[in-house]
Each structure stands twice: as structure tokens, then as C-alpha cells.
Amino acid sequence: MKKTSRRTFVAGVSAAAVLTGNRVAFSQKKYDDGASDTEIKIGHTNPYSGPASAYGVIGKTLQAYWKSVNEAGGINGRKVNFITYDDGYSPPKTVELIRQLVEQDKVLCTFNTLGTPTNTAIHKYMNQKKVPMLYVATGASKWGDPKNFPWTMGFQPDYHTEGVIYAKHLLANVKDAKIAVLMQNDDYGKDYWEGFKEGLAKDAGRVVKHVSYEVTDPTVDSQVIQLKDSGANVFFNIATPKFAAQAMRKAGDIGWKPVIYLNNVSSSVASTMKPAGFDNVQGVLTAQYLMDPTDKQWDSHDDMKAWVEWMKKHNAGASLQDASNVFAFAVATLMHETLKKCGDTLTRENVMKQAANFQKFRLRMLLPGITVSTSATDFYPIQAVQLSRFKGESWELFGDIMHAEST
Amino acid sequence: MPAFPKKWLLVIIALAVVIPLLKPVLPDLVSDYRLFLVSTMMIAAIAVLGLNLLTGFNGQISLGHSAFYAVGAYTAAILMDKLDVPYYATLPVAAVVCFIVGYLFGLPALKLEGHYLALATFALALAVPQILKYKWLEDLTGGVQGIVLSKPEPPFGIPLSEDQWLYYYIFVVMVILYWAANNMLNSRSGRAMMAIRDYHIAADTMGIDTSLYKTVTFGISAAYTGIAGALSASAIAFVAPDSFNFFLSIKFLIGLVVGGVGSLTGSIIGGIFYVLVDNSAQALSTFVKNDLGLPFDLSAYTVFGILLIVLMYLMPMGIVGGVYILIRRLQRAGRGAPAAASRPAEAGKGH
Numbered sequence: 001m002k003k004t005s006r007r008t009f010v011a012g013v014s015a016a017a018v019l020t021g022n023r024v025a026f027s028q029k030k031y032d033d034g035a036s037d038t039e040i041k042i043g044h045t046n047p048y049s050g051p052a053s054a055y056g057v058i059g060k061t062l063q064a065y066w067k068s069v070n071e072a073g074g075i076n077g078r079k080v081n082f083i084t085y086d087d088g089y090s091p092p093k094t095v096e097l098i099r100q101l102v103e104q105d106k107v108l109c110t111f112n113t114l115g116t117p118t119n120t121a122i123h124k125y126m127n128q129k130k131v132p133m134l135y136v137a138t139g140a141s142k143w144g145d146p147k148n149f150p151w152t153m154g155f156q157p158d159y160h161t162e163g164v165i166y167a168k169h170l171l172a173n174v175k176d177a178k179i180a181v182l183m184q185n186d187d188y189g190k191d192y193w194e195g196f197k198e199g200l201a202k203d204a205g206r207v208v209k210h211v212s213y214e215v216t217d218p219t220v221d222s223q224v225i226q227l228k229d230s231g232a233n234v235f236f237n238i239a240t241p242k243f244a245a246q247a248m249r250k251a252g253d254i255g256w257k258p259v260i261y262l263n264n265v266s267s268s269v270a271s272t273m274k275p276a277g278f279d280n281v282q283g284v285l286t287a288q289y290l291m292d293p294t295d296k297q298w299d300s301h302d303d304m305k306a307w308v309e310w311m312k313k314h315n316a317g318a319s320l321q322d323a324s325n326v327f328a329f330a331v332a333t334l335m336h337e338t339l340k341k342c343g344d345t346l347t348r349e350n351v352m353k354q355a356a357n358f359q360k361f362r363l364r365m366l367l368p369g370i371t372v373s374t375s376a377t378d379f380y381p382i383q384a385v386q387l388s389r390f391k392g393e394s395w396e397l398f399g400d401i402m403h404a405e406s407t
Numbered sequence: 408m409p410a411f412p413k414k415w416l417l418v419i420i421a422l423a424v425v426i427p428l429l430k431p432v433l434p435d436l437v438s439d440y441r442l443f444l445v446s447t448m449m450i451a452a453i454a455v456l457g458l459n460l461l462t463g464f465n466g467q468i469s470l471g472h473s474a475f476y477a478v479g480a481y482t483a484a485i486l487m488d489k490l491d492v493p494y495y496a497t498l499p500v501a502a503v504v505c506f507i508v509g510y511l512f513g514l515p516a517l518k519l520e521g522h523y524l525a526l527a528t529f530a531l532a533l534a535v536p537q538i539l540k541y542k543w544l545e546d547l548t549g550g551v552q553g554i555v556l557s558k559p560e561p562p563f564g565i566p567l568s569e570d571q572w573l574y575y576y577i578f579v580v581m582v583i584l585y586w587a588a589n590n591m592l593n594s595r596s597g598r599a600m601m602a603i604r605d606y607h608i609a610a611d612t613m614g615i616d617t618s619l620y621k622t623v624t625f626g627i628s629a630a631y632t633g634i635a636g637a638l639s640a641s642a643i644a645f646v647a648p649d650s651f652n653f654f655l656s657i658k659f660l661i662g663l664v665v666g667g668v669g670s671l672t673g674s675i676i677g678g679i680f681y682v683l684v685d686n687s688a689q690a691l692s693t694f695v696k697n698d699l700g701l702p703f704d705l706s707a708y709t710v711f712g713i714l715l716i717v718l719m720y721l722m723p724m725g726i727v728g729g730v731y732i733l734i735r736r737l738q739r740a741g742r743g744a745p746a747a748a749s750r751p752a753e754a755g756k757g758h
Contacts, residue, residue, distance in 0.1 A: 048706060048707070049706060049707065049708050050652075050654070085689060086689055086706075086707050088654075089649060090649060090650055090652070090654075091553070091643070091645055091647050091649060091650045092447075092639065092643045092645075092650050095643050095644075095645070096443070096444070096447060096686075099440050099443060100440060100686075103438060103439060103440035104438070104440050117551070117552075117553060117647040117649045117650075118649075120552070120553065120555065120645065120647070121553075121643065121644075121645040121647070123555070124555060124644070125644075185540065185551070186540075186551040187550075187551045187552050190550075190551070214537065214540075216537075
């Protein structure tokens with residue numbers, strides 16, 4: 001038997017070290033359009049002008065977020081080039097801009113494009129082009145369909161599921177419920193309404209009155225009077241902040257005291273509960289997944305402290321009361337995490353793979369106990385909410401975290 | 408406005424036909440995206456032409472052309488979605504439907520002039536998106552969700568990309584519509600239309616049936632804009648009420664005024680303008696903020712507005728009128744002698 005000399009042993013060991021080291025240090029870098037050694041390009045559309053320009057703050061906070069990431073050295077040494085365009089909430093404009101992002105600017109993926117009609121207009125295109133369309137800013141339930149649309153993923157708990165949760169809670173807790181529903185007449189309102197009906201199932205007949213309003217209406221006073229006259233003792237308020245506040249104030253003014261379920265979209269203390277008048281909204285129920293910045297109970301929470309500090313440093317001038325800024329911060333953090341996980345394999349396929357590979361990830365600003373989970377068959381990142389009841393001047397969480405089963 | 412020289416027209420048409428075929432040679436310059444952008448410009452040019460027929464040549468102001476555009480787009484979308492009608496067959500139907508809607512709307516509009524007509528058409532623009540959402544029509548229009556369509560594919564296995572094909576399709580439609588408009592305007596009917604614009608009472612006295620002409624012009628104008636809407640439904644492959652808000656009408660009007668009221672060439676330039684400037688305004692505002700580092704956080708619309716004011720100040724008769732005056736001045740300067748005789752002729756142009 002041949003004796004291994006010291007020299008061959010050393011050579012062998014170092015060769016092995018180099019070989020294994022290779023895998024770590026020189027692992028193959030793989031790039032698709034929009035990624036390189038120095039840069040990752042992300043596309044985004046948002047209404048900065050037009051009827052939905054109130055959402056412009058989300059785009060501004062996202063810009064501030066990526067700027068702060070770049071100042072801290074970027075992601076795995078690469079700077080994020082965040083390209084954001086104003087689509088004015090007009091679907092044809094979104095199509096044009098998204099094509100510009102994909103074909104001219106050659107972005108790696110798009111992220112948090114805002115609006116249900118606008119995202120519907122680009123849904124098919126993005127999937128034909130096989131470009132990741134991640135964490136879209138809409139709660140419609142159609143964004144989690146990996147079988148037919150493997151390149152699109154939502155973010156927030158979908159409206160449909162939330163509707164189911166309210167219905168189940170209501171059936172279990174309110175005796176002889178007679179339900180009145182106020183609904184914004186668009187797909188957002190209808191998604192909630194469909195979910196709510198599904199949750200009621202055979203008790204759908206308990207809905208005694210169902211009225212709707214248009215976003216362009218000045219007030220919902222007459223609708224609320226109709227709802228009161230129906231003799232209902234439960235009120236499901238599917239309205240955006242301005243109308244939700246009007247409705248609850250009016251109900252209080254005319255002495256109607258039903259059990260009120262308020263959709264999460266309008267759960268902001270600053271923009272709904274305060275204008276509605278705190279006297280009128282005691283005991284209102286809602287479901288939440290993010291920490292509300294005006295909610296005092298989070299003041300000493302680490303996440304909230306970090307957020308406030310970040311806002312003051314990187315997004316000065318933006319409102320510390322606005323829940324949209326919390327939303328933007330949280331969703332950008334998830335995107336940041338996704339890209340970090342991609343490492344040096346910045347291909348579109350890998351971006352989708354990493355996005356669909358979160359296991360109980362604790363995302364900043366989510367309520368304690370709510371986590372992000374995705375898989376190849378589950379494209380709904382956040383699916384849990386917690387019910388809360390309004391007391392005094394803030395929300396009080398109660399009960400357990402509720403996980404949605406309707407996927 | 409003088410007619411466009413025929414020689415140049417043929418050159419431009421030849422270029423428009425050849426350039427898209429250069430895509431394999433110059434993939435960066437002639438990209439699918441650029442072709443798509445030019446297609447949207449052509450669609451806008453057709454819509455602006457429709458408005459121009461009414462406002463520029465017949466003197467009736469409309470703020471409601473987004474409504475006709477929407478009706479055209481929805482007619483096409485519903486035909487394709489519910490009845491599987493091929494995309495090219497939707498154009499004549501959309502034209503007929505919009506003509507009827509425009510004609511009927513033109514009847515009461517006869518009693519309204521100027522500002523009052525503007526207000527009535529404004530109401531139409533506001534009403535149509537709401538009507539599209541109405542629950543009785545919901546099964547047909549898809550309500551707020553809109554209708555998702557497929558993009559037209561090149562037939563007979565022609566080796567063109569979808570965008571190249573779309574470009575040619577829209578180009579052919581545009582050429583036909585411009586040719587038809589040009590013929591109509593140079594005919595007896597066209598002169599009658601313009602006579603009504605210039606002096607209503609005189610036209611009436613001359614024996615022109617003013618109410619018939621006005622309502623039919625309304626119908627034709629609506630049909631043109633409706634065809635543009637139908638083309639956009641194919642190009643965007645999606646229709647929703649949010650696509651047709653009142654602001655679209657304003658955009659047509661901007662295109663019309665900027666290009667040149669009462670000019671066919673002006674309508675094309677107007678269509679190009681509103682697509683191009685809308686996009687570059689945004690690029691310009693980010694350029695000012697990020698690259699120049701100036702502390703102005705201008706919204707794209709601020710830039711758009713400033714551009715518009717500057718343009719209107721420099722070229723009050725629209726781009727076509729402005730360029731025309733410029734050429735005349737240069738010619739005069741070149742000849743050295745002031746051709747005073749051309750001055751009055753010039754002042755009459757650009758209506």
C-alpha cells in the first residue's frame with residue numbers, strides 16, 4: 001500500500017478546500033433582464049394623479065424605502081433601481097407603462113402595482129411575458145391563482161376571506177341577526193359582499209337590506225336612513241374611509257345602534273374613527289393585520305419604534321398617522337427580503353421561487369402572531385387577521401388570530 | 408389650412424409601411440414596445456380626427472367624446488367576448504352603433520349652442536362610465552371588473568409579431584378613415600359643414616339644411632371616435648369603466664387644439680402629441696428631480712400644463728398653424744422682399 005506523503009495530503013486537502021470553497025465564493029451568478037452585478041431594476045405603477053391620487057403616498061414611501069436600502073449598501077451589494085410611473089388609475093395607461101417597464105427599461109420584476117382594474121389590465125401580459133408581478137396592492141381574491149397565473153402574487157388578506165370571517169363571527173355572536181349592508185359599488189365592495197354571503201351560507205336570508213353607493217357620491221346619508229328603516233340590528237359597513245365615517249356618524253345622529261362590522265380598509269383611527277365621532281363608534285368590530293400607527297398600544301413595540309425612526313429619518317414630511325405608510329413599509333420589507341433570499345441567482349424564475357417560499361416569516365409591522373407563509377400552491381402571503389373592538393380612542397384586539405381556510 | 412403636399416404624403420406612408428419590417432435589423436430602435444406606442448398614437452389620431460370633424464369643421468364643441476370612445480370600445484369588447492366575433496368585424500358595428508348614438512344625441516344638441524352644448528356633452532361623458540356599471544347591463548359589460556380580451560394575432564401564419572400586426576391593422580384603418588374624411592371635406596357636404604361653422608344664418612339662407620348637417624356630423628364624428636375606441640379595445644385587450652373617465656375627453660380636446668383646429672394633419676399631430684407629451688412630461692419631471700437635483704417635486708401634470716401654456720403662447724393656432732406661419736416667414740425672409748399679399752391669406756388659416 002502506498003503511503004500518502006505529507007505533500008500529497010496537503011495538496012489533496014487544499015484542492016478539496018478550493019473545490020468546496022468554489023461553491024460558496026464563486027457560485028455561478030445568474031441574471032435575467034434587469035439584474036447585474038451592480039443593480040436590480042424593479043418596476044412600479046401607482047396613481048400619483050387622478051381620482052385615486054390619495055394612494056400616491058404609498059408610491060412615495062416605497063421610493064423612500066428603496067433609497068434608504070441603497071444608502072445602506074443595497075441588497076447583496078447591488079443597488080435597487082426603483083422605477084415608478086404615474087398611471088393615473090387608468091388601465092390603458094397602465095398597460096402602456098408596464099410595457100415600457102418590461103420592454104424598454106427591462107426590469108427584473110414589478111412590485112406593488114396599485115389598483116384592481118389596473119392590475120387586471122396587465123395580468124395576462126405579465127404572465128405571457130413570464131415577468132414576476134409581485135405583491136400587488138389590491139385585496140381582490142384573484143391574485144392568488146398560481147395554477148393559471150404563476151407569475152402573479154398578492155399581499156394583503158383578500159377581501160373575500162375577510163367577509164367570510166365577519167359572517168362567521170356574526171352568526172356565532174349575534175342572536176336573531178337582521179343584517180343591513182352598505183356597499184361601495186365596485187369590485188372591492190363586491191368581493192367583500194360575495195365573501196360575506198358565502199360565510200352566511202344558509203343564513204343569507206338574514207340580510208334584510210342591501211344598498212350601495214358610488215365613489216362619486218357626496219354622502220351616504222340617505223342610504224343609512226334606508227338601512228335604519230329596515231329594522232336591522234347588524235350593520236356591515238363596506239366603505240372606504242370617508243364614507244365609512246359618514247355612515248357611522250349618521251347612524252349615531254339618527255339614533256340607530258346596531259352591531260357594526262367595519263371593513264379593514266377603513267380601520268384607520270385617524271381617517272375613519274375620529275371623523276365619525278368616538279361616541280358613535282364604541283364597540284365597532286373590525287379585522288386587522290397591520291399595526292395602526294395611531295394605536296397607542298403599539299407605541300412601545302420595537303417594530304413601531306423602528307418604523308417611526310425610519311419615517312423621521314428617510315421619509316420626513318410624510319404623515320405618521322397614515323396607515324398607508326405602514327402598509328408601504330411592510331410590503332417593501334417583504335420585497336427586500338425576497339430579493340435578499342435570491343442571492344446571486346437573480347433570475348425571474350428564482351424571484352418567483354423565493355417569493356413562494358416563505359415559512360411563517362415574521363414581517364415587520366404585522367400584528368404579533370401573524371406571519372407570512374407562501375408555497376408553490378399558496379400565493380396568498382398574509383391570510384390571518386385578528387378581530388378587534390373599538391374602545392375609547394383605539395382598537396382593542398380580542399380572540400385568537402383567525403386563519404382563513406377559503407383558498 | 409393648406410393641404411399636405413402629396414409627394415410628402417406618399418413618402419411618409421411608404422416609410423410607415425417599411426419601418427416596422429426593420430425590426431429584425433434594428434431590434435432596439437424598432438421594438439415591439441415602440442410599435443405599440445405608435446399604434447396608440449394612431450388610435451388617438453383617429454379619435455382626435457373625430458372630434459375635429461365636429462368642433463374644427465362644424466363648430467360644435469364637445470366635451471363628451473370619451474363617451475363615444477367608450478361606446479365603441481365596449482361594443483367591440485362585448486362582440487368579441489360574448490359572440491366570438493373576430494376583431495376586424497367589430498369595427499363596422501362599432502361605427503354604426505356610435506353613429507346612431509351620436510346622431511340621437513345630436514338631435515337635442517341642435518337646440519344647444521356653444522357653452523350649453525359643451526355642458527350637455529360634459530354630462531354625457533360623466534354618465535357613460537356609470538351606465539356601464541349599471542346592474543342591468545352588468546352581465547354584458549362585466550360591471551366594474553371590465554372585460555379581459557385577447558390581442559389580435561396575425562392571420563395565415565404571417566411571420567409578424569402581435570405588435571407589428573396590430574400596427575399595420577391600425578395603420579390601414581387610419582389611412583382609410585383619413586382618406587374618407589378628406590374626400591368628405593372637399594365635397595359639397597364638407598363645404599356645407601364649414602359654412603355652418605363660419606356663418607350659421609348665411610348657411611341657412613343659402614338653402615343648407617343646417618339641422619340635418621349638424622346631426623349627421625355629430626353622428627359621423629361619434630362614429631370616428633367610436634372606431635378609435637374599438638381599436639383601443641383590441642390593442643389594450645381590456646376595457647373597464649375607469650378607462651373612459653372625463654379626462655379622456657379633455658385629452659382629445661388638448662390634442663385637437665394643440666395639433667390645429669380644423670386641420671387633418673393637425674389631428675395626427677395632436678394624437679401624437681398627447682401620447683408623447685404625456686409620457687415625456689413624466690420623464691422630464693423625474694429628470695428635474697433626480698438628475699438635475701433641483702429641489703422641485705413637480706408632478707407630471709404640472710410639467711404637462713407648463714408645456715401646454717408655452718405651446719399655446721408660441722403657437723396659438725396649434726402646431727400645424729405655427730409651423731405653417733414659420734415656413735412662410737422663412738420663405739419671405741429668403742426672398743428678401745416682404746410679400747405683403749400673403750399676409751391676409753395667412754390670417755385666415757388655422758381655423
